[in-house]
Amino acid sequence: MNLNGFLKFILISAFLTLSSCVRLDESMRLFFPSEVKELQFVQTQFPAFWWNFLIIEPKQSAPDIATAEALCGALKSHLDQQLRLVFCGDQVASAEPVLTSWAKDFVYRQKFDPSQGPQYLAKLRSTAVQASFISDKKMFSVLRVDPFQSWQDYLGRSENNLVSNFEKLNGFLLDSETGRLIIPIQFQLSPQLEYISPILAISNSYPNVFLIGSHGSTYRNERQVREDIKIVSAIGLAVLFLFLILLVLKSRVNSLFLLVPVAAALYIASLVTQAIDGSVHGLTLAFGSGIVGLTLDYGLHGAFGSESKQTWKSNAIGLLTTLCGVAILLFSGIPLIRQMMIFSIAGLASGFILYFLLFKYFARYFRIKNVKLFLPLITGMKFLILGFVLFGLYGATQANLAMDLKKLSFVSERESKLMSWFFAKSKNDEAFLLVKPKSEASESSANEFQWSQQHKISYDGISKYLPDENVRNENSKSWNQGCGFIRGQADPNSQKIFSPFIELICAEKTESSLDQKNYLNHLVGENHVLSIFTARNDQDRIKITQEFPHAISLTQSLKKFSVSLEKDLTWMIPVSLFLTLLILALYYRDLKAVLTAILPFMTGLGLYFCVALVLSLEVDLISILGLVMVFGFSIDYGVFSTDAHVFDSNADEVSGVYTALTFAALVNILGFLPMLFAGHPVLAHLGFALFFGTLGTYLGTVYGVRPLYEKKVG
Amino acid sequence: MNTEGSIKVTWPTTTEKSSMNLTKSKMSAVTLSLFFALFLPFAAYAATGVETPSLSPEQILREFKHSEKPGFRSGQFRQRKNIKDLDVQIDSSGEFQIKTFGASKTSIYWNITKPDPLQICINDQGIVMNNPQSGKKSKYKLNELSQSQHAGLTKILQLVHLNPKKLTNDFNVAKSNDTSEKSFSLIPKEKKNYDFTRTEITLDQKKDVSKVRIFEAGDDTLEFEFFQTNNKPLRTAKNDLTILKECN
Numbered sequence: 009m010n011l012n013g014f015l016k017f018i019l020i021s022a023f024l025t026l027s028s029c030v031r032l033d034e035s036m037r038l039f040f041p042s043e044v045k046e047l048q049f050v051q052t053q054f055p056a057f058w059w060n061f062l063i064i065e066p067k068q069s070a071p072d073i074a075t076a077e078a079l080c081g082a083l084k085s086h087l088d089q090q091l092r093l094v095f096c097g098d099q100v101a102s103a104e105p106v107l108t109s110w111a112k113d114f115v116y117r118q119k120f121d122p123s124q125g126p127q128y129l130a131k132l133r134s135t136a137v138q139a140s141f142i143s144d145k146k147m148f149s150v151l152r153v154d155p156f157q158s159w160q161d162y163l164g165r166s167e168n169n170l171v172s173n174f175e176k177l178n179g180f181l182l183d184s185e186t187g188r189l190i191i192p193i194q195f196q197l198s199p200q201l202e203y204i205s206p207i208l209a210i211s212n213s214y215p216n217v218f219l220i221g222s223h224g225s226t227y228r229n230e231r232q233v234r235e236d237i238k239i240v241s242a243i244g245l246a247v248l249f250l251f252l253i254l255l256v257l258k259s260r261v262n263s264l265f266l267l268v269p270v271a272a273a274l275y276i277a278s279l280v281t282q283a284i285d286g287s288v289h290g291l292t293l294a295f296g297s298g299i300v301g302l303t304l305d306y307g308l309h310g311a312f313g314s315e316s317k318q319t320w321k322s323n324a325i326g327l328l329t330t331l332c333g334v335a336i337l338l339f340s341g342i343p344l345i346r347q348m349m350i351f352s353i354a355g356l357a358s359g360f361i362l363y364f365l366l367f368k369y370f371a372r373y374f375r376i377k378n379v380k381l382f383l384p385l386i387t388g389m390k391f392l393i394l395g396f397v398l399f400g401l402y403g404a405t406q407a408n409l410a411m412d413l414k415k416l417s418f419v420s421e422r423e424s425k426l427m428s429w430f431f432a433k434s435k436n437d438e439a440f441l442l443v444k445p446k447s448e449a450s451e452s453s454a455n456e457f458q459w460s461q462q463h464k465i466s467y468d469g470i471s472k473y474l475p476d477e478n479v480r481n482e483n484s485k486s487w488n489q490g491c492g493f494i495r496g497q498a499d500p501n502s503q504k505i506f507s508p509f510i511e512l513i514c515a516e517k518t519e520s521s522l523d524q525k526n527y528l529n530h531l532v533g534e535n536h537v538l539s540i541f542t543a544r545n546d547q548d549r550i551k552i553t554q555e556f557p558h559a560i561s562l563t564q565s566l567k568k569f570s571v572s573l574e575k576d577l578t579w580m581i582p583v584s585l586f587l588t589l590l591i592l593a594l595y596y597r598d599l600k601a602v603l604t605a606i607l608p609f610m611t612g613l614g615l616y617f618c619v620a621l622v623l624s625l626e627v628d629l630i631s632i633l634g635l636v637m638v639f640g641f642s643i644d645y646g647v648f649s650t651d652a653h654v655f656d657s658n659a660d661e662v663s664g665v666y667t668a669l670t671f672a673a674l675v676n677i678l679g680f681l682p683m684l685f686a687g688h689p690v691l692a693h694l695g696f697a698l699f700f701g702t703l704g705t706y707l708g709t710v711y712g713v714r715p716l717y718e719k720k721v722g
Numbered sequence: 723m724n725t726e727g728s729i730k731v732t733w734p735t736t737t738e739k740s741s742m743n744l745t746k747s748k749m750s751a752v753t754l755s756l757f758f759a760l761f762l763p764f765a766a767y768a769a770t771g772v773e774t775p776s777l778s779p780e781q782i783l784r785e786f787k788h789s790e791k792p793g794f795r796s797g798q799f800r801q802r803k804n805i806k807d808l809d810v811q812i813d814s815s816g817e818f819q820i821k822t823f824g825a826s827k828t829s830i831y832w833n834i835t836k837p838d839p840l841q842i843c844i845n846d847q848g849i850v851m852n853n854p855q856s857g858k859k860s861k862y863k864l865n866e867l868s869q870s871q872h873a874g875l876t877k878i879l880q881l882v883h884l885n886p887k888k889l890t891n892d893f894n895v896a897k898s899n900d901t902s903e904k905s906f907s908l909i910p911k912e913k914k915n916y917d918f919t920r921t922e923i924t925l926d927q928k929k930d931v932s933k934v935r936i937f938e939a940g941d942d943t944l945e946f947e948f949f950q951t952n953n954k955p956l957r958t959a960k961n962d963l964t965i966l967k968e969c970n
Contacts, residue, residue, distance in 0.1 A: 077869070097868040130855055133837040138851075140803030140812040141842075143874055143917040143938045160860075179868030504810045 046560055050441055051222055052198040053533035055092065056468075056540065059194050060221025062211055063426050064180075066187030075214050076180050076189045082210045083193060090203050092529070093194040097179045104146045109526030110162045110473075111154035115513055116480040118158075120490030125497065131156055132494075132502040139505065153508040162527060165472055169542065173433045186429070194530075199226035220427050225417055229688065232418040236686040237290050243682035251678060265373060266307040269362035273300050277355030285347055291691065292344065296351035301679050302330065302641050303359025305672040309648055310367045312668035316661045320364060322651040325595055326644030327360045329588045333640025336584040337633065341573045345633060382666040382710055385718075389711040396614030396704060397607070397712075403617030407627050418688045440552045440559035442469075442539040446522060449537040450477055456539050459555060465548050469539035473528060484517040577632065584636065588643055595647075601654050604713045605646035611708025612642050612701040619700045630690050634697025641676070642705040645669055649709045653717030666710065673706035776894045777906075782886050785897075785906070788929040789884040790825040795930060797951030799832070806941040813837075818948065819956035819966070820882055828883040831956065831966050843966065844879050874917040878946070881908070881921060882931050892916070904929070926951075 051057040062083075064076050080096035087094060093103060135155045142148050150159060174181035174190060181190040197203050204227040211217045219227075277300055281288045306323045313319040334356070337349045366373075419427065444452050453471040460467030474480070491514035495503070503510060522532045531538045541559060543549040552559055592602045613635060620627050651657075652665040680702060683695025777785065796819040803812040816835040822828045829845035841852040848863040864872050880888060889895055889908070898905040905924040910916040917938065924933035930951065936944040956966065 097871075127855070130838045134840055134853060134855070136812050137814045137834060137837065137840060140801065140814065140944065141875070141878075143942070143944075144871075145940070176863070176866035178865065179871065501810050501812060504808050505805070505812070 046443075047441075047562055047565055050443060050538065050560070053536060054531065054538045055194060056530035056538060057222060058092070058196075058198065059192055060219055060223045061430060062191040062193060063218045063220060063430065064189040064191070064214070065216035065218075066189075067216065069187060071177060071180075071182055071187050071189050072216060073178050073180070073189070075216065076178075076191065079210065079214065079217060080179075080191060083191065083207070086206060086210075088196075090196055090207055091193055092196045094191065095181075095193070096191045104150055106527050106529075107150045107159040107162065108153055109524075110159060111150065111509075112512060112520070113474070113525065113527075114154065114156070114158050115484045115487045115490075115517065116519060117475060117483065118156075119483045120486040120493075120513075122489060122493065125493055128156075128490075128494065129497055129499075129502070132498055132506060136502055136505050149508075152506055153512065155502075155506045155509050162473075166468075166527075169437060169466065170431075170433055183433075190430075195223050199223045201227060201230045218423055218426055220423065220430055225419070228423075229418045232688045233291065233691075236688050236691055239685050240682040240691075243685060244679070247678040247681060251675070266304060266311060266363075269307060269359055269366060270301060270304055272362055273303055273355045273359030276358040277351045280354035281347060281351045284350055288351070289344060289347060292348050292351050296348045296355065299334070299348070299352040299637065300355030300359060301675060302644075302672075303356055303363065304675050305641070305644055305648075305668075306360055307363045308668040308671045308675075309665065310363055310371075312664040312671075313661060316657060316664070318651050318655045318657065318661075320367070322648050323360065323364075325591065325647045325651075326641075327356065328591055329643035329647065330356060330640040332587045332591070333584055333636055333643070336580045337636055339576055339580060340633065341569060341576065382663075382670040385715060386711070389707075390715055393607075393611055393708060393712040396611040396618070396708065398614070399617050400610045400612075400614030403613060403620075403627070407632060436544065438543045438549060438561055438563055440541040440543060440549075440556065440561050442541070442556055442559045443533075443536050444539070446532075446535060446537055449522065450474075453537070453539060456541075456556070460541060463548075463551055465552065466542040466544070467539070468531065468542075470522070470528060470531060470537055474525075480519065484519070487513040487517075573629065577629070581632075581636065584639065588639075592643075592647070596650070596654065598654070600716075601650050604650045604716055605643060607712045607716075608645045608649075608705040608708035609639050609642035611712055612638050612704035615704030615707065616697055616700040619696065625693075625696055628693060630693040631697040634694040635701055638698060638701030638705065642701070642708075645673075645705050645709045646713065649713040650717075653713070666714070669706070669709055673702060673709075676702045677706070776896050779886075779890045781897075782889050782895055786884045786886045786889060786929075789822065790886070792822050792824055793953055794955045795820045795822075795951055795953055796956035798949050800947045800949075801834075802943075802945045804943045804945075817956060821955070822883065825887065826885055828879060828885075830879050830882060833956070833966075841966075844876060846879075849875055877916060877918065877936070878934075881923060881934050881936070882946075884923070884931065898922075905933075 062079065064072050064079065066072055067075070076096065080094065083091060083094045083096070093106065095103075132155050135151060135157060139148055139151050142151070151157070171181060171192060175184050176182060177189070181192070182188070183190070193207070195203060195207075199222050204223045208219060208224070208227050211219050218224075274297055277296065278288050278293070281292065281296075306326065309323055309326075310319055331353060334349050334352050338346055338353075340346055340349070442456070449470050453469040454476045456469055457467055457471035459465075475483070491510070494510055494513065498506075498510075522528055522537065525532075531540075541548075541552045541556070543552055549561075589602065589606070592605050596602050596605070616631075616635065616638075617627070619625065620631070625631070648665050648669060652662045657665070677699060680695060680698040683691055684699055686692045686695055797817065798815070799818045800815045801813070804810075805812070814834050814836060816833045818833070819831040820828060821831075827846055829843065832840075832842040834840040834842070839854045841854070843850045846864065848861060850859065850861050852859045862875070864876065867875070880892075892912075893908040893910055896907045896909075898907065905922055908921040908923060910918070913919075918936045919939065920937040922933075922935040922937075923931055926932040930948075932948050932951075934946045938944065
């Protein structure tokens with residue numbers, strides 16, 4: 009088998025093995041930190057959070073009723089499939105299952121009062137007359153089971169503060185200031201791409217329509233991640249191809265053998281990650297591979313400096329300092345970052361061991377003929393390097409560690425504006441969520457409802473709709489007498505029209521379970537029930553948190569997460585820096601050597617901050633996490649180059665180290681390049697930090713470390 | 723076995739079979755042609771009643787010009803809804819007032835007295851319903867409702883006003899051949915705008931609507947009959963004024 013065949017075999021085998029053995033995860037599960045896990049649970053369990061809103065922008069400054077009507081019709085064709093409720097057009101008709109379910113529990117809510125007998129009969133006749141004006145079959149069927157029209161009571165109880173802020177126009181919610189129409193839709197299931205796609209296909213066919221809400225956001229993020237992975241893979245393959253051409257042109261094709269341990273390290277990293285997390289996220293595989301690819305630095309360093317005894321000592325120190333930077337991120341609050349770090353540590357460690365063993369026993373196969381491939385010294389570059397260092401130091405003091413979770417989400421500027429506008433309608437209302445097991449639902453909800461009424465705090469919970477069990481039993485029994493009365497006294501027409509209602513009151517009373525009560529659906533999960541308190545001011549907030557300390561506030565949880573992460577970073581970064589400096593100090597026992605070893609990191613930092621300033625990039629937590637990764641490997645560059653000068657290497661050995669670093673930097677820079685094209689903010693921010701951090705690191709190595717020791721080399 | 727008088731049955735040969743099929747298919751074609759030629763026109767004729775072809779816009783204007791005049795019309799009404807599936811008739815009656823403000827604006831007030839009191843006012847702004855027994859008053863703004871709900875709730879308003887422009891735009895109007903009464907059939911041009919398939923309207927000698935019969939989906943019908951009418955505002959009890967004011 010020739011070399012090309014062998015390489016093809018290795019690469020194809022690695023990809024096939026990875027794809028067949030590794031369980032890929034593309035969900036957003038790992039994006040959420042533990043502090044917001046409860047909120048994530050609530051959002052996936054309870055349909056109350058499955059409401060989304062289609063915003064229809066006006067056309068020629070007027071509400072676009074035509075689009076709204078077309079959209080409404082198309083959405084309603086998905087009722088009972090992807091959608092549970094669609095509020096547009098004939099709203100009562102679309103809510104028929106909910107209203108019918110509400111009507112069926114009338115006997116549990118209301119007690120039959122024999123003294124009101126004539127009034128009951130009059131109501132039946134009156135509703136029959138009203139029904140004669142109605143030709144909508146669905147509405148008529150609701151009236152047949154609900155002759156006392158208790159559905160109006162349900163609409164009053166379930167009124168949403170956010171929705172009631174809008175006016176109504178032709179069956180749609182209207183914001184009269186902007187002319188935007190709003191269609192609230194409730195999905196059948198928690199956010200999952202396959203359920204959302206058909207609905208998004210409808211809304212995407214209208215350029216002035218946007219879906220906002222948890223499902224819309226999930227769709228956009230997952231779609232973007234998938235697209236990013238496609239782009240990254242395509243660019244990555246193109247880069248690999250170009251790199252191969254370069255090696256062929258430089259007659260260093262045997263260096264491709266060095267990719268074998270990287271492929272093996274990737275495989276080991278995937279298995280370790282899967283053993284710990286159960287699956288490997290697509291992003292971990294895409295970007296963790298970039299980090300594991302850094303092990304190639306050790307291979308290249310070994311290949312170009314195979315004669316030097318110092319090579320593997322430098323590699324070991326490099327690995328140790330890299331692990332310092334990477335391992336500290338294991339404490340990150342974001343599970344995806346933690347998974348990437350597990351993947352990276354496993355990959356870096358196994359890659360290092362594999363290279364060490366290969367060079368120990370098969371060095372001759374991997375040795376690469378030395379070639380001087382590094383940038384020439386340029387007069388004045390030291391000033392630029394000094395500038396980078398100073399800018400890096402300045403930028404480090406200015407970096408904002410505050411975390412805004414919204415930045416983890418992929419949202420276009422237009423959508424972001426729409427969401428801010430829409431949710432600003434809820435003013436300062438803050439929802440407090442209380443989750444309890446179903447077994448405790450009835451009793452605790454009754455107390456909560458009573459408390460909320462006493463304190464005039466808006467409440468949505470089971471007891472808002474359903475009295476306690478004793479009252480329900482008493483009420484339902486009373487309708488045994490009610491049945492006899494209606495059957496005996498109601499006129500034949502009423503008996504025919506309202507036969508579904510009469511059947512209901514006369515049937516043996518076996519109450520449906522909470523799951524079967526469609527009108528409570530938004531508050532009932534698989535094993536838990538939900539209560540929602542809405543605080544309108546600080547006093548309400550204090551009252552709620554004092555009475556119900558376990559109530560979770562979405563806003564507060566996100567703030568807590570941000571604060572705890574900020575606290576984590578304020579110790580992670582200094583500890584990482586201290587550990588690295590300690591290792592370097594113990595290794596060199598020389599201040600200049602320690603400083604030159606960290607110089608490439610400072611230039612990397614400086615270049616990134618310069619680019620961020622020029623391109624108006626926001627230096628956020630994600631970029632800082634990227635810079636922590638740059639810190640990990642930039643110390644390798646500093647150590648390798650400093651070692652080459654400090655430990656009396658000859659000119660060829662020094663040249664070999666810089667050539668190795670050039671190759672390594674080229675591989676890294678090209679490896680991180682695809683991330684610059686990612687549309688998802690997490691990946692793009694990480695990409696900018698890694699790409700420019702690496703470039704700056706390389707420039708710092710060649711134009712910072714080298715000139716400082718040039719006299720010695722000479 | 724005695725086979726006398728029995729019919730001997732033999733299976734046809736392949737050639738016979740094909741000739742039989744040919745004969746059958748010819749027969750089918752003839753039957754089908756007859757069906758199309760005779761039955762369908764008859765069915766269409768039956769469906770639309772004994773009517774002359776649709777009136778032209780000029781004819782509609784001539785027949786219904788009268789309805790554009792501002793003024794009052796009040797009197798008694800009887801209403802009957804037939805629900806075919808349930809085999810039920812819902813009867814109600816009371817007094818009414820129709821106020822015409824001009825060519826395109828009108829309001830209608832129903833004071834239902836039987837079987838139980840219920841007052842309804844419909845105008846171009848909305849619908850107000852008052853149930854004196856329960857004391858419940860409900861208001862619906864028409865511009866808040868969907869087009870179909872809007873059309874469903876205001877159909878009576880449209881049908882008793884008979885604005886010529888609206889009739890021309892929305893309906894195919896045909897005149898009945900019955901000479902004793904002046905009656906018209908209205909078929910909506912676009913089904914989505916109206917929740918009925920056809921309406922029959924009968925005018926009295928003053929060219930005012932005296933009877934409306936609406937044919938809804940599922941063969942349900944809704945009928946109104948107006949009688950003892952005059953061209954004055956309705957005289958009503960003080961208690962009923964609240965709703966009536968909203969109609970004026």
